[in-house]
Amino acid sequence: MALAQVKQNATEARLDSMTLPEGGCLKAARAAALSRVQTMGLPTRRDEYWKYTRPDTLVQPGAPKASLFKTDESMMFSGVSRLKIVFVDGVFDPEQSDDLEMEGVRIDRLEDICCKDIHWAKDVYGVLEARGQTPVERPLAALNTAFAEDGVAIHVFGKPSKPISLIYQHSDENSDAMLHNVVRVETGAEATILENGPAASRFNKCMEMDIADGGVLHHVRAQGRDHERRAATYMFARLGKESVYKSFTLTVNGVLTRNEQVVELTGDDAVAHVAGACVGDGDFHHDDTVFITHDAVNCESRQVFKKVLRNGATGVFQGKILVKEGAQKTDGYQISQSLLLDDDSQFLAKPELEIYADDVACSHGSTSGAIDETALYYLRSRGVPVDEATALLTLAFLAEAVEEIEDDGLAEGIVSRLEGWLARRR
Amino acid sequence: MLEIKNLHVKLEEEDKEILKGVDLTIEAGKVHAIMGPNGSGKSTLSYVLSGRDGYEVTEGSATLEGEELLELEPEERAALGMFLAFQYPVEIPGVGNMTFLRTAVNAQRKARGEEELSAAEFLKVVRAKAKTLKIDAEMLKRPVNVGFSGGEKKRNEILQMAMLEPKMCILDETDSGLDVDAMKLVSEGVNALRDAGRGFLVITHYQRLLDHIKPDVVHIMADGRIVKSGGPELALEVEHNGYADILAEVA
Numbered sequence: 104m105a106l107a108q109v110k111q112n113a114t115e116a117r118l119d120s121m122t123l124p125e126g127g128c129l130k131a132a133r134a135a136a137l138s139r140v141q142t143m144g145l146p147t148r149r150d151e152y153w154k155y156t157r158p159d160t161l162v163q164p165g166a167p168k169a170s171l172f173k174t175d176e177s178m179m180f181s182g183v184s185r186l187k188i189v190f191v192d193g194v195f196d197p198e199q200s201d202d203l204e205m206e207g208v209r210i211d212r213l214e215d216i217c218c219k220d221i222h223w224a225k226d227v228y229g230v231l232e233a234r235g236q237t238p239v240e241r242p243l244a245a246l247n248t249a250f251a252e253d254g255v256a257i258h259v260f261g262k263p264s265k266p267i268s269l270i271y272q273h274s275d276e277n278s279d280a281m282l283h284n285v286v287r288v289e290t291g292a293e294a295t296i297l298e299n300g301p302a303a304s305r306f307n308k309c310m311e312m313d314i315a316d317g318g319v320l321h322h323v324r325a326q327g328r329d330h331e332r333r334a335a336t337y338m339f340a341r342l343g344k345e346s347v348y349k350s351f352t353l354t355v356n357g358v359l360t361r362n363e364q365v366v367e368l369t370g371d372d373a374v375a376h377v378a379g380a381c382v383g384d385g386d387f388h389h390d391d392t393v394f395i396t397h398d399a400v401n402c403e404s405r406q407v408f409k410k411v412l413r414n415g416a417t418g419v420f421q422g423k424i425l426v427k428e429g430a431q432k433t434d435g436y437q438i439s440q441s442l443l444l445d446d447d448s449q450f451l452a453k454p455e456l457e458i459y460a461d462d463v464a465c466s467h468g469s470t471s472g473a474i475d476e477t478a479l480y481y482l483r484s485r486g487v488p489v490d491e492a493t494a495l496l497t498l499a500f501l502a503e504a505v506e507e508i509e510d511d512g513l514a515e516g517i518v519s520r521l522e523g524w525l526a527r528r529r
Numbered sequence: 530m531l532e533i534k535n536l537h538v539k540l541e542e543e544d545k546e547i548l549k550g551v552d553l554t555i556e557a558g559k560v561h562a563i564m565g566p567n568g569s570g571k572s573t574l575s576y577v578l579s580g581r582d583g584y585e586v587t588e589g590s591a592t593l594e595g596e597e598l599l600e601l602e603p604e605e606r607a608a609l610g611m612f613l614a615f616q617y618p619v620e621i622p623g624v625g626n627m628t629f630l631r632t633a634v635n636a637q638r639k640a641r642g643e644e645e646l647s648a649a650e651f652l653k654v655v656r657a658k659a660k661t662l663k664i665d666a667e668m669l670k671r672p673v674n675v676g677f678s679g680g681e682k683k684r685n686e687i688l689q690m691a692m693l694e695p696k697m698c699i700l701d702e703t704d705s706g707l708d709v710d711a712m713k714l715v716s717e718g719v720n721a722l723r724d725a726g727r728g729f730l731v732i733t734h735y736q737r738l739l740d741h742i743k744p745d746v747v748h749i750m751a752d753g754r755i756v757k758s759g760g761p762e763l764a765l766e767v768e769h770n771g772y773a774d775i776l777a778e779v780a
Binding site: 475476477478480481482483484485486487488491492495496499500502503 | 606629
């Protein structure tokens with residue numbers, strides 16, 4: 104079917120502004136991705152899954168300008184012992200990065216995976232993204248597969264002693280960055296991947312994670328708070344038998360953020376938890392779009408998303424659990440909640456369940472509310488000033504999402520970042 | 530200590546007067562009790578004094594050691610030394626009891642220009658006080674009042690009172706929902722805090738609490754006013770004869 108004219112024009116305008124990389128061994132994957140983009144067209148407001156979030160600034164040629172945010176606050180995770188991989192405006196920076204050698208893992212740059220003949224990466228690059236295009240289209244992810252030139256391939260075959268920390272710095276007000284990371288966690292292997300930083304004025308990031316039987320992957324991310332930055336990020340995870348994927352995202356400001364998580368539970372007894380906490384002010388717009396497919400027996404999935412919104416900020420949650428035929432004993436849980444600190448802010452939630460098995464336990468809930476006045480009075484009656492009491496109750500609201508992080512040290516770092524945000528807004 | 534003069538209060542939402550001219554003076558070192566039928570305005574008095582929203586003072590005043598209370602925010606009243614033990618302590622999921630106590634203690638110290646307690650100092654004090662109220666480490670760690678039994682909630686109120694060391698303590702039906710043993714424990718906690726510099730106002734329906742916390746003065750409240758005051762024997766009279774006789778007498 105031909106695309107609507109508006110969509111066709113927008114897609115062509117964007118594609119005309121870009122050059123397909125040479126590609127090497129990824130040439131075929133890039134070409135296939137490009138043709139997916141051409142078939143689907145880039146998103147417009149009329150698309151079902153873009154009803155609550157305007158895609159135009161993510162689609163248009165060239166990034167809208169985003170000024171750099173100056174702060175004295177130390178970078179997220181700076182106190183954590185980790186292997187640092189730094190990208191500046193989406194380009195790998197060897198100067199600031201650590202040596203990529205660590206026991207239990209092999210890390211290569213995307214551009215090297217061809218010459219070093221890294222087969223596993225070719226079996227993942229664009230493959231999980233392509234699988235994630237049905238039943239819901241994600242054309243910006245296909246665009247990323249076609250055009251991203253930088254990123255890393257992380258092959259985990261042991262239990263590396265430190266987290267792998269991807270740091271995304273923003274240095275140019277007009278930067279338009281695309282990164283594509285691929286991850287393979289082998290049977291019984293376990294790793295933690297950290298991500299932080301504003302990345303660029305406009306950031307399109309795709310991460311494909313293939314987790315083999317019994318593999319464990321922890322992912323903790325803090326999205327930088329440059330106020331005018333925009334980001335569309337895609338996490339595609341495929342889970343084998345008895346494997347575990349746990350992902351947490353903190354978002355603090357940024358004018359537009361669309362975070363998509365696409366998780367496929369393909370082996371029995373696998374566990375996937377995706378969680379997010381976000382705090383936003385003013386023209387902040389934050390969108391979590393999650394799709395979890397249960398395609399095996401006795402798997403568990405949890406979605407826990409909390410948003411604190413004020414001064415007209417907007418939060419969106421679109422979360423789906425699809426239980427395929429035969430995926431018996433599925434345990435699916437989904438909660439999305441917003442705390443609206445004033446009347447101007449809004450939260451738009453679309454929880455979805457689609458179940459084709461008859462022996463499953465799936466629940467979902469969504470709430471939107473203000474600060475609990477009774478609790479506030481109770482705290483104040485004990486001498487806690489109203490601002491401090493509000494901050495305490497706000498952190499308490501976010502706690503359920505933050506508690507999804509297993510590592511206490513990382514969780515504390517997230518909490519202190521949230522405390523900083525609240526303190527600055529008293 | 531606490532001086533209430535001709536206090537008139539109505540609900541903000543509706544044009545309904547609840548307190549219709551309350552006069553009450555509580556001296557330092559004394560325990561006053563207020564009894565009265567349901568709907569007489571006892572709890573409203575405690576809320577108005579602690580600064581809860583939803584009430585409008587139309588006339589009168591309330592001062593704590595000469596400071597006018599009614600214009601102040603709840604936290605300012607607390608820093609001056611006002612404390613209300615709630616009839617229904619509020620559950621706050623996500624906020625640890627210990628964090629809550631430390632935040633409250635340090636906020637008040639800060640407001641009074643005193644140095645904040647370090648985590649170690651605080652821990653030492655709170656552990657000792659919790660022990661006498663039979664509050665274990667687990668209860669201190671749990672979110673404020675979440676999953677606490679009725680007795681645990683009331684003990685937790687008294688622990689807060691013990692930590693904050695207020696000048697004026699109002700206990701709003703602290704005996705409701707308590708079994709005999711819990712009432713004894715709570716009363717012992719309150720009695721331990723009685724001293725020459727502190728005033729108490731105990732709101733209750735029943736004489737039995739006053740067996741444990743012996744009042745100096747007992748007031749009967751009805752229809753938004755204090756209609757009769759007397760010694761502890763007044764509470765016994767209520768226990769035996771109910772309010773009907775007293776109300777008929779003052780009518």
